Amino acid sequence: MDYVVSEHHAEHDQEEDSFVVHLEGFEGPLDLLLQLAKTQKVDLVRISILQLVKQYLEIIDSAKRIRLELAADWLVMAAWLAWLKSCLLLPEKPTDPEAAEQAIDVLHERLEALQQINRVAQWMQNRPLWGQEVFGRGEFEDLTAIDSSGILLDMPRFINAYLTMRRRQAKKREWSVKRRPYWTVKDALNRLRRLLGKDDMPGWQFLEVFLPIFTSETILSPEEKRRQWKAALSGTLLAGLELAKIGQVQLNQTEQFGQIMLKVQSSE
Amino acid sequence: MKENLVLSIIEAFIFAQPKPVTEKVLIALLQQHHLIEADNNENQLYIHHCLTSLQNHYANRGIVLCQIADGWQFRTASDIASYITQTINRPKRLTRSAMETLAIIAYHQPCTRADIEQIRGVSLAQTVTDHLLEMGLITPKGHKKVPGRPTLWGTTPAFLEYLGINDLCDLPKREELLGDIPYQDNPL
């Protein structure tokens, strides 16, 4: 086989090359079939399918001998047509005669559809095409005038501008939380440390003893005064707890809500 | 006198526009200048009469007024193409596979790539559709409701302009194409 191919190759180098090119010139197996059908010079409906199939198989056969890598779709078509040929040649064979008829119809339809498209494409190619043979005006005129005498002012825009501006201005004002003259934990801690450093604080003392004496420059309402005292007491308690934690004082409360007592932790 | 003005306006307007001008736009233009009445049923007829009159005036000249893609446009006459084309830098004609693909899309739209491949019996290179898309001759028209949702393709108004026809109906009929006489129509 190899030998035959190479001999063939040597003998018909020129012919063979042109043949390969010839096959590639077709847009697939169907296109080749349509071209073969055209050589029969009869209506597609009356065409001899058998003759068509024979021609196709012959071409594929010779092409296969030259180029073994022939594309799959060419070979698939060849296999299908070979089957169709066997049906046509041996109608008495127990193969389904209807299947063969259907296959012929399918082939007819596909060839007709392709032929139709071939002709439309040809018709389109022959038209004087825009940009090829027929041209429009080289330069177009811009016939639009822009009238910008009006002003873009409407209620939404107007209101939006006012609001945006007022919001922006509102944001610029500084807000500071009014400082309340409450006794803080920090204040209490400082005061406790200072008082406990003195020697005249032996034994247990009431927690309230450590509260500061408030001298307010503004007159406070009784309500305010009570809140001030409560803040000072809780501040001092927290400070006491803090000192107890680090072992500087001891705290004692004998009953719920009872008086809280505080004592300096002895150094030993 | 008034008719001359109307003809001049229509002529100048179509002439200046880059795209075909529809009769609707022309009617609106004339109404705007009170040259025809608003909401008159005869306006359509009148415009058509004017356009035909203009078309006749331009018969057998270098420029012709044609009805393209549902509108009207001035174009160079196709019978003098050979005289003026040589000096104008022309894009390449479409390849056979591109032209066939375009023909299939035109006749079977909306259709998928698989439909095109089935009719032509060969696989369709991406470059072909890309090129047609780039030329503005085809456009996606949604997706086919099958697994994979392939794109459906259709032709554009630019396709009609390219071929110089008014409507898809102006393409050759199926029956005309199925005869056994090889189709030969060269209008040039």
Added chain:
Amino acid sequence: MKENLVLSIIEAFIFAQPKPVTEKVLIALLQQHHLIEADNNENQLYIHHCLTSLQNHYANRGIVLCQIADGWQFRTASDIASYITQTINRPKRLTRSAMETLAIIAYHQPCTRADIEQIRGVSLAQTVTDHLLEMGLITPKGHKKVPGRPTLWGTTPAFLEYLGINDLCDLPKREELLGDIPYQDNPL
């Protein structure tokens, strides 16, 4: 017969070219197709005769053939221009500072420049009020009886027209608008 062809070619060629076409180019084109002789001194005259003939054909129509920048070009007739020109309204947008100034004047009128500056918290350029004045949106409303007698500003009827309201009372109330703005005070 030959003259008609020459006229058609010249007509189509000038039509299809994006730039004005010189007579030299036209002569070369016709020579290329052997429609005029090579190196004939009368070619120039002949082309000129053709162009004049075309120009006469287009006299009193919607399109004119005119000589522009050493070449020939088709243009729409200038007397038709007003009919086919479409006007697009593109109203001017007020700048942010102009819009805000206008809003302050509308809500706090009559007010002085100093009032506006106090509310906006920035100084007000003279050009802004000049611009609003020029557009007819604000107008002087006398002088404030304080040292320096600064001008008091107010809005005009044109301002109401733009907003489509009858009266300043139809503006949304300031209290409604500013309800959600904290720490508001009215410096006026």
